Amino acid sequence: MIEKSFFDRPVATVAADLIGCALFVDAVGGVIVETEAYDQDDPASHSFGGPRGRNVVMYGPPGHAYVYRSYGMHWCLNFVCQREGFGAGVLIRALRPTAGLDRMAERRGLADPLKLCSGPGRLAEALGVDHSFNALPLDAAPFRLEHVSNPPVVAIGPRIGISKSQTTPWRFGEKGSRYLSKRFAEPTA
Numbered sequence: 001m002i003e004k005s006f007f008d009r010p011v012a013t014v015a016a017d018l019i020g021c022a023l024f025v026d027a028v029g030g031v032i033v034e035t036e037a038y039d040q041d042d043p044a045s046h047s048f049g050g051p052r053g054r055n056v057v058m059y060g061p062p063g064h065a066y067v068y069r070s071y072g073m074h075w076c077l078n079f080v081c082q083r084e085g086f087g088a089g090v091l092i093r094a095l096r097p098t099a100g101l102d103r104m105a106e107r108r109g110l111a112d113p114l115k116l117c118s119g120p121g122r123l124a125e126a127l128g129v130d131h132s133f134n135a136l137p138l139d140a141a142p143f144r145l146e147h148v149s150n151p152p153v154v155a156i157g158p159r160i161g162i163s164k165s166q167t168t169p170w171r172f173g174e175k176g177s178r179y180l181s182k183r184f185a186e187p188t189a
Helices: 011-017 053-059 101-108 120-127
Strands: 022-025 028-039 065-070 074-080 088-099 143-146 154-157 171-174
Touching (some): 011 028, 011 088, 028 120, 053 074, 065 120, 088 101, 088 120, 101 120
Antiparallel strands (some): 022 028, 028 088, 028 171, 074 088, 154 171
């Protein structure tokens, strides 16, 4: 079980260390294969500019869920990180489904395991996450997070789907995973 203290560290460190960890919501879930880090000094972050409205949870104690709606359509699941009072979170972008695939398929209306949780909106829908999960502690039901015994090789690159701070290398993923929302660019020599 991952304890709250795991999240009381720099957000990029937490985002990288989550790759390969298991995430379950009411026993439905799998292995985290892609994350992105955001903090209050980052113009692409919801916490940029200080606490207000929906982002207040990001300034709360580490180890809680921050759930918001993206573009008015899709829920997105984030994990609050760093010290209380500093707005930081890890967006969970993709996972490799391992448990509850039938429930995921029913929620998503499709059965392709490669597409069930590849992207933050798809992931939240497959796990049944909505705004009612906002501010819930990650070390208690309905969440279950487990450490990885054999950490995978982690790819690092710029975040995707944002218009600011596009070159910040705060996207992390399991190298070579077929479950990523988008492949990482191959390094050029």
